[in-house]
Amino acid sequence: MIVTALPTTVKAPPTLPAYRVTARNQIRLIVFCKHCKDYHFHGGGGHCVAHCHVATSPYLATGYILQEVGEITAAIRRDFRRRRPRGPGPVAVRA
Numbered sequence: 260m261i262v263t264a265l266p267t268t269v270k271a272p273p274t275l276p277a278y279r280v281t282a283r284n285q286i287r288l289i290v291f292c293k294h295c296k297d298y299h300f301h302g303g304g305g306h307c308v309a310h311c312h313v314a315t316s317p318y319l320a321t322g323y324i325l326q327e328v329g330e331i332t333a334a335i336r337r338d339f340r341r342r343r344p345r346g347p348g349p350v351a352v353r354a
């Protein structure tokens with residue numbers, strides 16, 4: 260038998276844009292999660308276990324790949340302080 264496709268239940272982790280945050284001499288990455296509508300912090304990039312607090316988030320099954328796109332911007336810092344963050348907007352990441 261020739262398998263031509265992965266079962267549809269197995270999804271590849273998505274690649275999300277992550278921003279570098281330096282605090283107390285520690286570098287962390289911050290990523291906006293569209294499912295939690297909130298920011299998640301991570302200690303490093305690459306494939307991560309999702310820090311989602313919304314049980315229906317598909318990232319809980321796949322995790323996600325963080326691609327560092329640069330230093331956190333003033334606009335993202337402002338958004339992070341919002342009670343309901345809106346996210347950094349569309350950012351191109353390598354597939």
Ligand SMILES: [Zn+2]
Nearest residue numbers: 292295311312
């Ligand atoms: Zn999440």
